[in-house]
Amino acid sequence: MLRAHTVEQVRAAEADLLARLPQGALMQRAAYGLAHAVLDLLGGGYGRRVLLLVGPGHNGGDALYAGVVLARRGARVEAWLLADSVHEDGLAAFRAVGGRVAPAGSAHDGFDVVIDGILGIGGRPGLRPDAVAALEAVAGVPVVAVDVPSGVDVDTGEIAGPHVVADLTVTFGTHKGCHLLDPAALACGAVDLVDIGLDLPPAPIEALQPMDVAALLPRPALDGHKYSRGVVGVRAGSAAYPGAGLLSVAGASCGLAGMVRYDGDEVVLRQVRAAHPEVVGPGRVQAWVVGSGSDDAAQPALSAALADAVPVVVDADALAFADLARGRDAVLTPHAGELARMLGAQRSVIEASPLEHARRAAQEYDAVVLLKGRRTVIAAPDGAVRVTTTGTPWLATAGAGDVLGGLIGALLASGLCPFDAASVGSWLHGAAATLAAQQGPFVAGDVAAALPALLATLTDP
Structure with missing residues (x-):
C-alpha cells in the first residue's frame, strides 16, 4: 500500500528520529538519496551542469548537501540563494567542495538539471516573485523537486498561485498528499521515495498497489x-x-x-x-x-x-x-x-x-x-x-x-x-x-x- 502522511505526522516522526540520531545525520540521508536520484536521471555526474535553487530551512540544506555529493562526482554545481538566510552548514560544505554561488538569474552556459530546494513541506502555497523569476531564467531545463514541488499545498494537493512544475520529485520517508492528489500531482512528475527511517502512524490517504x-x-x-x-x-x-x-x-x-x-x-x-x-x-x-x-x-x-x-x-x-x-x-x-x-x-x-x-x-x-x-x-x-x-x-x-x-x-x-x-x-x-x-x-x-x-x-x- 502506498501511503501519504500529513505534514504534522511527518514532522512528529522526524522529531522522534532526530532525537536518536547524531546531529545532521537525517539531512545527510535525505541529501544522499536526492543526489543519487539526480545521478540516475543524468546518467552520471562527471561534467554535468547542475543548478541549485536554495531557499531557507532544511529543504535548502538538503539541496546544498546533495550539491556536495554531485560536485564530488564531477558535476559543475552552482547555487542561487533565494533567501536572506540559508542553511549555514550546508552552504559551508558546498563552498568547501568548490560549489559556485551566484546571484539568482545570472548568465550561464546552460544547465542539465535544476534542483528545486526553494520550499519544503512547511512552505505555504505560492512562490515569491524572485523565485518565479529564477525559474523563468531556466525555463525548459528539467527540474528535480526536493520533497515537494515548491509552491503547492502539501497536504491537500491544491494550488494557489505560482509553483514549480517538476519532472521528478524526490521525497523522503513517505509520500505526501500532493504526490497523489491533483492538481498538485500533475506538478510532481515522477515521484521517487527515499527511505530515511521514519516510524510513521497510519496514513489518512492511501493508494492501492x-x-x-x-x-x-x-x-x-x-x-x-x-x-x-x-x-x-x-x-x-x-x-x-x-x-x-x-x-x-x-x-x-x-x-x-x-x-x-x-x-x-x-x-x-x-x-x-x-x-x-x-x-x-x-x-x-x-x-x-x-x-x-x-x-x-x-x-x-x-x-x-x-x-x-x-x-x-x-x-x-x-x-x-x-x-x-x-x-x-x-x-x-x-x-x-x-x-x-x-x-x-x-x-x-x-x-x-x-x-x-x-x-x-x-x-x-x-x-x-x-x-x-x-x-x-x-x-x-x-x-x-x-x-x-x-x-x-x-x-x-x-x-x-x-x-x-x-x-x-x-x-x-x-x-x-x-x-x-x-x-x-x-x-x-x-x-x-x-x-x-x-x-x-x-x-x-x-x-x-x-x-x-x-x-x-x-x-x-
Whole structure:
C-alpha cells in the first residue's frame, strides 16, 4: 500500500528520529538519496551542469548537501540563494567542495538539471516573485523537486498561485498528499521515495498497489456456485441511451460475480442478451448498479434498488436522487460536474480541491463517494481516503464511467465493502485502460474487454 502522511505526522516522526540520531545525520540521508536520484536521471555526474535553487530551512540544506555529493562526482554545481538566510552548514560544505554561488538569474552556459530546494513541506502555497523569476531564467531545463514541488499545498494537493512544475520529485520517508492528489500531482512528475527511517502512524490517504488489489479480489470457494459468488443486478440504459446499459452490463460481466441480471428497458434488454447471452432477467441480487443512461427511469429505478436493502452503485442520472441513498451501503460515482450539482458548488472549485469536496460529500451523504478524475478520489464517511493512480489519458472517453459502475457492482455483489469495492474497481478500471491502450486509442467497450486479461495477472488459476 502506498501511503501519504500529513505534514504534522511527518514532522512528529522526524522529531522522534532526530532525537536518536547524531546531529545532521537525517539531512545527510535525505541529501544522499536526492543526489543519487539526480545521478540516475543524468546518467552520471562527471561534467554535468547542475543548478541549485536554495531557499531557507532544511529543504535548502538538503539541496546544498546533495550539491556536495554531485560536485564530488564531477558535476559543475552552482547555487542561487533565494533567501536572506540559508542553511549555514550546508552552504559551508558546498563552498568547501568548490560549489559556485551566484546571484539568482545570472548568465550561464546552460544547465542539465535544476534542483528545486526553494520550499519544503512547511512552505505555504505560492512562490515569491524572485523565485518565479529564477525559474523563468531556466525555463525548459528539467527540474528535480526536493520533497515537494515548491509552491503547492502539501497536504491537500491544491494550488494557489505560482509553483514549480517538476519532472521528478524526490521525497523522503513517505509520500505526501500532493504526490497523489491533483492538481498538485500533475506538478510532481515522477515521484521517487527515499527511505530515511521514519516510524510513521497510519496514513489518512492511501493508494492501492497491485499486491493490495490481488489480496482484496474475490475468489470462488472450492464448493462455490453462481449464487454464492454473488449476483449483481443492473438497472441502466434506456431507449434514448441503450449504450449505457450495454456498457454497465459489460463492466458487471467481468467474471468477478457469479451472475449478472438486467432489469430495465426492453429494447436494451434485447441488445444486452445479444451481446451477453449469459446475462439473465430480473430476480434476487446481492448488489445493484443504477443510473447510467437511465433517463426518466432513474428515480424509480433507484427507489426499487434501495428497497431490496442490498449495496448499490449510484451513477449518472441516479445521482440527482442520491439523497435517497443517504446512510445506505452505497457507492456514489460522480464526476466533478455531477458533484458540483450535488453540493451546490462550481465545477472549477471541485476540480481545484477534490480531496476536500469528496470528503465533504461522503459525510453529507453518509456513503462512499468516488470522485472521478485523472486521480480518482474515493472517500468514506469516516474520513478514510484512497486515490487511484492507475489509468491513461485515453480513459477520458464516453461510456468509461458506465463500465466502472458495473465493475464496482460486481465487486459489491461478491462481498467487498463499498470502500474496498470502489477503490479496487477504480484501480482495475485504470489498469485495464492502460492495458487496452497498448493497442492504441480505445473506446469504453475495450476497457471492459481488457478486464479478463488483467484479472488473470492478479488471480490464481
